[in-house]
Amino acid sequence: MSVEQLEIDALRLKVEQLTEQLMQSEKLASLGQLAAGVAHEINNPIGYVASNLSSLSQYTDNLMMLIQQMSELLPIDKTYNLKQLSDFEYIKQDLPTLLAQSQAGLKRVIDIIIDLKDFSHLDDAEFIDIDLHLGIHSTLNIIDHELKYKAEVQKVFSDLPLVRCVPSQVNQVLLNLLLNAVQAFNKRGIIIISTGSNESWVWFSVKDNGPGIPEDKLEQIFQPFYTTKAKGQGTGLGLALSRSIIDKHLGVLEATSKLGFGSCFTVKLPRK
């Protein structure tokens, strides 16, 4: 095969890889849009359910008071029979609990909606100044269900200055790093998310106590399609995409690891 042919093949491969990468990032972008759209649609009905529940709670208190006062006007044995019939004492005890639980559940749904909106930030293809901790919290809330059974997440946060970035993209990077960490665990593990800053950078890191990565693979893992996961479980694009996002931010995404002890991925974003 001629040198030209080899170069053409290499170029073709590169174009195919970049196209795949682009498709993946567009997929992520439309996933973000979908999430934001769903969050927006749910927001309205949840709003009036929350408001109705709060009125219901108030009305219930009033009704209970009314029943109490009316029952004092009736002969004792009649009141007793009526209350027995309707299971009144049980209802009186259970109602506030039911209402409080429903309100707590609803609050959780509302928090998730707010986080989904923060996470996908439809309107922010642009760079804005943000507090990284907000993005970390909303990302953690989004994948709480993935993490909670497989890992204990510890946070070691420092005071951070605002940092200029595209929040949805940085959230996406953190999501990839967290998913990689839990996916690497053979048993329940510990993930430590740390943050900090110096005169040049604002940074966060995701450290796990998983199996670690062989030293000679530490750069390879950032190449598109490099994966050790079973077919259909990983495309090998998470880190490649994450690095290209951080490159666009003029930042650094780097990894350190020790086999048998775990890995640490650090994202550094430039201070203004």
Ligand SMILES: Nc1ncnc2c1ncn2[C@@H]1O[C@H](COP(=O)(O)OP(=O)(O)OP(=O)(O)O)[C@@H](O)[C@H]1O
């Ligand atoms: N925290 C980690 N611990 C151990 N190995 C890791 C860790 N993070 C990444 N790796 C290794 O790097 C490889 C590439 O990661 P990357 O996120 O790019 O792709 P993937 O997770 O395999 O697939 P995808 O992210 O596309 O679903 C992984 O398959 C795994 O071998």
Ligand SMILES: [Mg+2]
């Ligand atoms: Mg991955």
